[in-house]
Amino acid sequence: MMVIMGSAFQRLPLSPHGEAVRESAAHSGLKLRDMDPDSRPQERLDRLGAEALSDVELIAMLLRSGSQQQDVLELSNTLLTQAGSLARLVHWTKEDFMAVKGIGKIKALQLKAHMEFAKRVILAQVEEPRIFDKPDKVWRYLQPIATELEIEKFWMIALNRKNHLIRISELTSGTASASLIHPREAFREAIRLGASAVIFAHNHPSGDPAPSSADIRVTHQLRDASRILDIDLLDHVIIGQTRKDPKGLGFFSFSESGLI
Numbered sequence: 001m002m003v004i005m006g007s008a009f010q011r012l013p014l015s016p017h018g019e020a021v022r023e024s025a026a027h028s029g030l031k032l033r034d035m036d037p038d039s040r041p042q043e044r045l046d047r048l049g050a051e052a053l054s055d056v057e058l059i060a061m062l063l064r065s066g067s068q069q070q071d072v073l074e075l076s077n078t079l080l081t082q083a084g085s086l087a088r089l090v091h092w093t094k095e096d097f098m099a100v101k102g103i104g105k106i107k108a109l110q111l112k113a114h115m116e117f118a119k120r121v122i123l124a125q126v127e128e129p130r131i132f133d134k135p136d137k138v139w140r141y142l143q144p145i146a147t148e149l150e151i152e153k154f155w156m157i158a159l160n161r162k163n164h165l166i167r168i169s170e171l172t173s174g175t176a177s178a179s180l181i182h183p184r185e186a187f188r189e190a191i192r193l194g195a196s197a198v199i200f201a202h203n204h205p206s207g208d209p210a211p212s213s214a215d216i217r218v219t220h221q222l223r224d225a226s227r228i229l230d231i232d233l234l235d236h237v238i239i240g241q242t243r244k245d246p247k248g249l250g251f252f253s254f255s256e257s258g259l260i
Helices: 041-048 055-063 072-083 086-090 094-098 105-125 135-146 183-193 213-229
Strands: 153-159 165-173 197-203 232-239 251-253
Touching (some): 055 072, 055 086, 105 135, 135 153, 135 197, 165 183, 183 197, 213 232
Antiparallel strands (some): 153 165
16 A cells, blocks of 8 residues: 655545545645644545545555645646546556656656556456457447547457457557558458457547448448458447437447448
């Protein structure tokens, strides 16, 4: 467990049910030197649990120390404000962290390692499907990865004859306005793995999974190539967050929509 030595955090008020209310000490205007020395992180963790800490305070626990210009809570608040949310912070690069005044290379690398650890824990908590036979399974697996991505990524899910997962491979990483994939690139890895069937997937950074005309054109190219190669194209799934229809689904399936 990481602790901030010699520092103190504001005590959390309690709700009517006796639960700790998460309130950022940084937002209260207090600095570490102004806080009750009895309310140090390790004591609060022991007494209230990590869930009682605010987002700013959790980041401060990772930072461990501030800079000459900002104490650790102020620096944490700066990081969270610039990122917009913890979810976006998870996708920050080393350069993003270093662009914040007070974050050097070593601290940026440490934070990047923490963020990667958090992503892997999230993925480990998702029950990995052994059989990909429905688009919602594809969405459930890839949505935690695609969350808050600001560029399009294209994945290939290689399957055997029983639709058992062989491997999921990221094929391309493009811009928010272009999906960079060619049938030759799309099927090269599937052929190498000896896949009998494939499912392709890509994300829409906007969060809306509705297919574009380019998505439809590429899907038809992939379908035609799959027939030549004798590798079944089971589906092409667009990963999003919302969908403007009564179902409210976060994905679009070309197979379910009859477009394959």
